[in-house]
């Protein structure tokens with residue numbers, strides 16, 4: 001999909017993480033429980049030097065509970081990794097976060113001499129500010145009160161000897177899995193001007209038809225959606241909701257907005273757009289394609305370099 005990409009403060013964020021990471025004990029990555037794989041940043045492990053990681057599956061109130069359990073088990077089976085589910089309705093998430101971090105770095109946090117130092121990151125709209133505000137509500141935040149803490153970076157004292165640092169800016173994954181682009185757009189993580197809503201709604205409907213047909217039928221009063229094409233389902237939804245253009249034509253743009261809004265608010269039901277197994281398959285296919293693209297690009301680059309003066313001998317001529 002042609003998503004226009006705005007990496008924003010990527011550079012600033014990478015630099016801030018690199019500067020801070022040596023003195024961090026645990027890295028919390030906030031993920032969207034509806035699309036944990038797609039909302040993760042594959043670069044993070046490398047950036048954080050493979051520090052112990054806590055995956056927080058946020059917005060679990062919107063996600064399919066059975067699939068959240070699969071994702072939690074998936075992450076909990078990884079070395080030096082723990083995973084918990086959270087949502088904004090929890091007024092005291094600090095206890096869970098503290099407990100999970102202590103399990104990951106048991107040697108830290110027991111005293112002021114060895115405080116637990118935690119870094120939190122996540123893609124835009126995943127709920128980082130909401131979570132931090134809730135945490136700040138319980139304890140007073142300290143912002144920029146020590147050397148090296150920039151104005152953009154926030155330190156929160158979660159408990160005695162337990163510090164949480166927010167990462168400034170954004171950490172966007174380079175999207176090599178097509179389905180991840182659609183899922184991120186459907187979730188609301190990508191600004192609406194950066195993608196074609198109709199296309200994203202059609203992809204979303206295609207997935208819902210295969211995995212959540214019952215919810216789709218109940219919400220939009222449709223029958224046997226599995227036998228319909230994606231466009232037919234979108235049209236039927238537009239008609240059902242009175243999104244018409246005149247002469248009986250359906251306003252597909254409006255219908256797409258309805259589908260997306262109702263998915264985002266979970267009016268459609270609690271839905272998760274990927275399982276660990278599915279995402280693993282998408283990722284493997286995406287990595288293969290990406291490697292092919294990279295190889296072609298490099299080959300083109302070599303061709304261009306040689307072309308002007310033809311000075312460079314072909315590699316096999318040496």
Ligand code: G4P
Pocket residue numbers: 058059060061062086087088089122123124125126127128129130131
């Ligand atoms: P960010 O800092 O990571 O960019 O995200 P932020 O906290 O601003 O949250 C993005 C949106 O997600 C907000 O909704 C917020 O209310 C919602 N949100 C955050 N955590 C949860 C959660 O656990 N469950 C649910 N259901 N929603 C959550 P918004 O519509 O952009 O704003 P508003 O609802 O605050 O008006």
